[in-house]
Amino acid sequence: MKDVLALIEQKKKKFAQLPLFEFMQDKSIDPRQRLAFAPCIAPFVMSFGELNKYAFREEPTSDPIQEIINKHTYEDDHHWIWLLEDLEKLGIDRALKFTDALRFLWSEETNISRRVAYELYRYTVQATPIQKLVVIEAAETTGNVFLSVSSQVVLELKSTSTTNQEYRYFGGGHLVVDTGHTYCSPKAKRFIESIQLTNEERTQYFQIVDKVFEVFTELTDEFLAYTKTHNISQPFTTKAQQEQPLKVALLTHR
Numbered sequence: 001m002k003d004v005l006a007l008i009e010q011k012k013k014k015f016a017q018l019p020l021f022e023f024m025q026d027k028s029i030d031p032r033q034r035l036a037f038a039p040c041i042a043p044f045v046m047s048f049g050e051l052n053k054y055a056f057r058e059e060p061t062s063d064p065i066q067e068i069i070n071k072h073t074y075e076d077d078h079h080w081i082w083l084l085e086d087l088e089k090l091g092i093d094r095a096l097k098f099t100d101a102l103r104f105l106w107s108e109e110t111n112i113s114r115r116v117a118y119e120l121y122r123y124t125v126q127a128t129p130i131q132k133l134v135v136i137e138a139a140e141t142t143g144n145v146f147l148s149v150s151s152q153v154v155l156e157l158k159s160t161s162t163t164n165q166e167y168r169y170f171g172g173g174h175l176v177v178d179t180g181h182t183y184c185s186p187k188a189k190r191f192i193e194s195i196q197l198t199n200e201e202r203t204q205y206f207q208i209v210d211k212v213f214e215v216f217t218e219l220t221d222e223f224l225a226y227t228k229t230h231n232i233s234q235p236f237t238t239k240a241q242q243e244q245p246l247k248v249a250l251l252t253h254r
């Protein structure tokens with residue numbers, strides 16, 4: 001398993017270099033705008049809670065690896081509640097018609113956000129505990145990169161606002177919880193590293209790690225595209241729509 005973990009570590013370095021993270025660290029942009037993709041993360045985060053409950057978790061079990069996974073799922077199945085709080089705090093909890101909300105959640109703009117959940121499900125449902133662990137480790141690693149950056153943005157946000165709000169999803173608290181998962185404890189780590197894989201399993205898990213990083217990479221591209229075309233103050237209106245009233249006003253002024 002050491003080889004698989006080493007591959008994840010190597011992929012993590014490349015993942016951290018993605019344009020989204022560069023954008024999120026650009027201090028010339030308003031920190032709130034750097035989180036303008038927040039509505040798009042919702043389909044993934046809401047589904048991730050359910051993946052923990054219905055795909056990763058399997059009870060009862062006598063398998064020591066599945067036992068570690070089960071504990072992990074209880075630590076990780078409710079972080080969507082933190083996201084809902086943060087969406088409110090970011091001021092984007094606007095009233096939308098139910099059908100418009102559905103259209104947004106199943107729109108092209110949130111396509112990858114939904115697909116990540118399907119991909120993770122594909123590799124974990126009824127899979128062996130080791131395979132599930134590989135998927136969880138890869139997914140959590142991308143999450144670690146994301147939260148390391150988002151928690152810095154949140155710090156900037158807090159320093160510029162008078163309310164001093166805690167952001168429980170995007171903030172440092174989430175990063176601490178996620179790096180402190182049971183499966184990350186030194187004892188669990190030693191156990192996981194000592195798992196012996198056949199050549200065939202190793203090749204298979206390498207491919208799965210590739211796939212997991214690939215889809216999360218696409219997700220960062222989707223977020224970046226959204227932040228570039230949407231203003232966080234009008235989160236569900238595209239830039240083209242935002243410019244429209246201005247054009248109309250100019251035309252009627254002639």
Ligand SMILES: [Fe+2]
Pocket residue numbers: 076079174178
């Ligand atoms: Fe989390």
Ligand SMILES: [Fe+2]
Pocket residue numbers: 076140143178
């Ligand atoms: Fe987590």
